[in-house]
Amino acid sequence: MSRPARNRYLPMTKDELKALGWDRCDVVIVSGDAYVDHPSFGVAIIGRVLEKAGFRVGIIAQPDVTDKTSFSRLGEPRLCFCVTSGNVDSMVNNYTANKRLRSDDDYSPGNRPHMRPDRAVTVYCNKIRETYKTIPIITGGLEASLRRFAHYDYWDDKVRQSILADAPADMIVYGMGEKTIVDVVGRLKNGERIADITDIRGTTYKTRKIGDLSDFIELPDFKAVSTDKRAFAEAFKTFYDEQDPYYGHTLVQRHPKTIIVQNPPALPLTTAEMDAIYDLPYTRYPHPSYKEDIPALRTVRFSITSHRGCFGGCAFCAITAHQGRMIQSRSQESILREIRALTKLPEFKGTISDIGGPTADMYMLGCSKRSTQGMCRDKLCLYPEPCPNLNKDHSRLITLLNEVRKVPGVKNVFIGSGIRYDLAMQDEQYLYHICRQNVSGQLKVAPEHVSRNVTDAMCKPSIEAYDKFVSKYREINKELGKEQYIIPYFISAHPGCTLKDAIQLAEYVRDMGYYVEQVQDFTPTPSTLSTCMYYTGYNPYTGQEVYVPKSVEERRMYRALLQYKNPENYDLVKKALISANRKDLIGYGQNCLIKPVRPAIYKKPGRRKP
Numbered sequence: 001m002s003r004p005a006r007n008r009y010l011p012m013t014k015d016e017l018k019a020l021g022w023d024r025c026d027v028v029i030v031s032g033d034a035y036v037d038h039p040s041f042g043v044a045i046i047g048r049v050l051e052k053a054g055f056r057v058g059i060i061a062q063p064d065v066t067d068k069t070s071f072s073r074l075g076e077p078r079l080c081f082c083v084t085s086g087n088v089d090s091m092v093n094n095y096t097a098n099k100r101l102r103s104d105d106d107y108s109p110g111n112r113p114h115m116r117p118d119r120a121v122t123v124y125c126n127k128i129r130e131t132y133k134t135i136p137i138i139t140g141g142l143e144a145s146l147r148r149f150a151h152y153d154y155w156d157d158k159v160r161q162s163i164l165a166d167a168p169a170d171m172i173v174y175g176m177g178e179k180t181i182v183d184v185v186g187r188l189k190n191g192e193r194i195a196d197i198t199d200i201r202g203t204t205y206k207t208r209k210i211g212d213l214s215d216f217i218e219l220p221d222f223k224a225v226s227t228d229k230r231a232f233a234e235a236f237k238t239f240y241d242e243q244d245p246y247y248g249h250t251l252v253q254r255h256p257k258t259i260i261v262q263n264p265p266a267l268p269l270t271t272a273e274m275d276a277i278y279d280l281p282y283t284r285y286p287h288p289s290y291k292e293d294i295p296a297l298r299t300v301r302f303s304i305t306s307h308r309g310c311f312g313g314c315a316f317c318a319i320t321a322h323q324g325r326m327i328q329s330r331s332q333e334s335i336l337r338e339i340r341a342l343t344k345l346p347e348f349k350g351t352i353s354d355i356g357g358p359t360a361d362m363y364m365l366g367c368s369k370r371s372t373q374g375m376c377r378d379k380l381c382l383y384p385e386p387c388p389n390l391n392k393d394h395s396r397l398i399t400l401l402n403e404v405r406k407v408p409g410v411k412n413v414f415i416g417s418g419i420r421y422d423l424a425m426q427d428e429q430y431l432y433h434i435c436r437q438n439v440s441g442q443l444k445v446a447p448e449h450v451s452r453n454v455t456d457a458m459c460k461p462s463i464e465a466y467d468k469f470v471s472k473y474r475e476i477n478k479e480l481g482k483e484q485y486i487i488p489y490f491i492s493a494h495p496g497c498t499l500k501d502a503i504q505l506a507e508y509v510r511d512m513g514y515y516v517e518q519v520q521d522f523t524p525t526p527s528t529l530s531t532c533m534y535y536t537g538y539n540p541y542t543g544q545e546v547y548v549p550k551s552v553e554e555r556r557m558y559r560a561l562l563q564y565k566n567p568e569n570y571d572l573v574k575k576a577l578i579s580a581n582r583k584d585l586i587g588y589g590q591n592c593l594i595k596p597v598r599p600a601i602y603k604k605p606g607r608r609k610p
Contacts, residue, residue, distance in 0.1 A: 009037050009287050010047045011058045014074065025058040026050075027185060028077040030124050032093075032116035033086030033107040034290060035061040037283040040300040042087055042141055042176075048280040049178045055079070055185060061287070062108065062115045063124070071127050076135060079188045082181070083124045083169065084141030087296070089525065090120035091143075091155050097521035098552060099155060110292035118155075119143075125167040136194035137169040138184060145174040145322050148204040148262055149239060149253050150222045151526040152232070152535035159226040159535075162253070162260045164206045170194045172204040175322055176308065178277055180266050201245070202266030206258040213261070216250040217242065223256070233540035236532040240540075243321055246374030268309070268326045275334035278305065284345065302342055303354035303416060304335055306400070310358040311366065311390075312420055313380040314448075315459045315529035316494065316522065319358050325375045327357075329364045332400050336407060343409035350409060354416030355401065361419045361430065363397040365390070383459045386426055394430035401438055413437065418444030418489075421469040422461045428472075435476045439484050445469070446489040449497065450508045457496030457533065457546060463508070487518060492558040493549045494522040495533035499557070499580045506561040506573075506593060507585075519562045521555060567599045574598075 011017050012035060017024070027050055031043045038044055047057045058077070063070035086093070086107055093116065094102055101113075108115040117123040121143045128137055147163040164172060171194060173180045180202035187197050198205055210216075219238055224231040235253070242248040248264040269277075284301070286294045307329040310319045319325075335355070342348055354360070367381075367389045381387050404413045415438045424431050434443075447466040449455050455462055470486060477484045490505065509516050524531040533539055533546045549555055557576040560569035573594050577585050585593045 009283060010035070010044075010051065011074070012061065012287055012289060017058065017074065020056075022056055024056075024075045025077045026055040026079045026189070027082055028058045028060060028074050029082045029084070030060045030063060030071065030128065031084050031086050032062060032090055032120040032124075033088075033296075034109055034115075034294050035059045035287045036294050036297050037285060037287065038297060038300065039278055039280075039282050039284075039305060040087075040303065041296075043084060044282055045277060045280075046082065046140070046177065046181055048282060049182060049277060050185060052276075052280060053182045053186070055189075059287075063127070065117050065123055065127055068127070068131065071124075072131055076132055079185055080136040080138055080194070081128050081132070082173075083121055083128070083137060083139045083144075085116065085120035085143035086141065089143045089146070090116050090118060091153075092523065092525060094118055095155065097523040098555065104295075106296040107294065109286075109290045109294060111295045121163060121169075122167040125169045129168040136171075136188060137167075138171045138173055138181070138194075139163065139167065139169045140173040140177050140181065142318070142322060144169075144172045146318055146525065146527040148172050148174055148527075149219065149251070149260060150225050150232075150235070150255070152524065152531055153526070154524040154531070154534075159222075159232065161222055161255050162204075162206075164204065164260055165222075165255045165258050170205065171197070173202060174204055174262070175202050175266055175324065176269075177202060177266075179269070179273070198261070199263065201263050204260060204262040206260055208259065210252060210259060210261075213250060213252065216252050216261075219251055219253040221254040229536035229538065233532055233536045233538045236529075237540040239527075240320070240529065241377060243324065244374040244377075245324070245326075246372070247377070248374075265324065268324065269328045271329060271331050274308075274328055274330045278330060278334055278338060284342075299353070299416075302348060302352055303356075304338060304352060305357060306330055306335055306355050306360075306363045306397075307357040310362060311375070311381040312359065312423075313383060313459050315457060315533070316491065316531075317358075318525055318528050321527040323358065325381075326370055327362050327364070327366050332396075332403060335400060336403060339404055339407050339410065343407060348409065350411030352404060352410060352413045354414060355404065356415060356417040358417075359420045359423075360415045360417045361394060361397065361424055363394075363400065365392070365394075365423075367391055380459060382420065382422055383461060384456075385461070386422060390426075392423065392426035394424075394427045394433075398430060398433050401433065405437070412440070414440040415443070416440075418446065421445045421447075422465050425465070425469050425472065431472065432476055432480075435473065435482065435484065436480055439482075441483075442485050442487050443473070444487050444489065448489065448491045449494065449501070450505050451497065451501035453498070454494055454496045454501055457539065458491075458494060458530070488512075488516070489518050489520065490516060490562060491520045491522050492562055493555040495530055495546050495548045497549060497558065498547050499549075499554075499576060502558040502561050503576070503580055503582055503585070506564055507591075509562060510564075510591070510593060515565055516562055519559055521559055561593075564593045570594060570598050 450463040560572035
């Protein structure tokens with residue numbers, strides 16, 4: 001792979017430090033991912049932002065936790081270590097939804113698995129502290145950010161302490177963290193002790209006593225939330241409601257040996273601040289020390305981040321607790337600059353694979369009150385219906401997409417990250433536009449489920465809203481003379497889903513007329529509303545009980561029903577239908593899911609034993 005000459009990488013070895021004329025780094029970032037200097041990778045962004053602020057930054061990527069010297073390869077930094085598991089939570093990265101060890105890792109060279117430990121942040125912090133007894137350790141990224149208070153851990157099937165209580169770290173920079181980390185490191189440079197830096201937004205720290213704190217909300221303590229599910233639900237609701245930069249309070253939670261304090265979230269980035277981050281001199285390649293590709297780069301190499309945040313409010317999504325509900329958008333000029341740079345890369349073939357964020361169609365959207373009063377406490381923007389005060393005008397996004405197509409060298413501009421279909425239905429001009437120019441033949445959308453019990457638990461619109469979208473999408477494509485399809489995403493075994501609901505979804509899939517390949521088993525990840533319901537069996541906002549499919553066999557049946565045509569799923573589907581007294585779906589009729597006789601499963605012939 002050819003490498004650009006004009007930009008350098010952040011150093012990963014002492015030889016690279018020496019070549020730069022550095023005796024040591026100010027900040028060393030330790031990451032569970034391979035180092036890819038691309039703005040879709042959090043370590044690259046944080047490293048470049050700190051570099052821009054004048055700090056000398058080095059990277060230790062995927063250190064060998066069995067080798068103590070892996071954490072001292074750059075020496076002791078002048079100011080601090082920053083620790084992250086990488087772009088993905090290490091437990092999600094290492095295990096499937098059914099807790100089976102994964103056989104690959106997209107964020108490692110050559111897709112090799114087991115390049116990061118379970119609970120990577122905690123392990124890395126412990127290894128650093130073995131060698132460096134007093135250096136400040138600051139954690140960040142998804143794994144630390146979503147574990148800042150006591151949380152239910154799916155893999156241990158219990159409530160665990162805040163990651164700050166388990167790991168010898170001093171602070172969490174939660175959320176996206178660019179402004180926050182520069183503020184923290186700047187104050188360390190000015191001589192402040194990490195223990196005295198307690199007033200920066202977007203940080204969580206631990207202390208022995210509450211002291212002079214005022215205007216804070218105290219969550220039920222660790223003992224309460226780990227033994228009483230109602231207390232856990234109460235704590236979660238309070239935590240969830242306070243994740244707003246304008247009205248969020250300081251939160252406090254007592255643990256057996258420490259007290260965890262979360263300052264209010266950082267203020268959203270301005271458009272100029274977003275531009276400055278994405279204008280930094282990323283090489284857009286993996287560090288040259290890697291001899292194998294990093295698979296995660298393939299899908300984002302020619303994609304563009306246009307905005308952050310999501311006001312969709314899906315219960316199973318961690319964006320509310322990490323990026324927030326407020327949309328923070330880049331300027332059109334910044335995006336066009338990045339695309340012009342992309343067209344000069346030797347691998348670029350003319351296609352921008354995606355322009356978007358958590359969802360593609362929220363660029364520059366929101367409502368007028370959010371910038372001064374924050375998001376509504378008592379309602380969501382899109383559930384159960386789109387809010388009448390929401391700005392639904394996609395004209396600036398349409399203009400952006402048109403301008404990108406004019407860039408010399410660009411042939412196609414696609415929306416690969418999918419759209420929020422209920423939002424797109426509010427602006428027919430936008431829907432016409434993307435059908436005409438920005439769909440690569442298949443458009444990703446996520447109805448997630450069909451049962452009202454489940455979609456309400458998910459805070460998603462009803463399936464009738466999705467059906468209207470499908471009808472409109474087909475009507476527009478027919479008018480345009482295009483043959484383009486929808487790829488729907490569904491989640492199996494989400495809280496609220498009973499066997500009856502799972503069969504209802506299977507019948508819906510049957511009536512769609514094509515096989516569903518994209519099925520996501522619900523995985524309870526920390527700091528989401530769905531995970532709270534999974535653990536407690538309650539919806540903390542209604543106080544009502546929620547049915548939760550938890551057993552491995554039940555979860556397997558729910559997934560099998562969605563893929564009932566797969567012969568390997570036959571026994572599970574049959575068992576599910578008999579258990580639900582739905583034998584009418586076993587037979588030869590056109591509405592049946594399976595036949596009475598198990599089909600043969602074709603297996604490739606193996607090698608004969610000698």
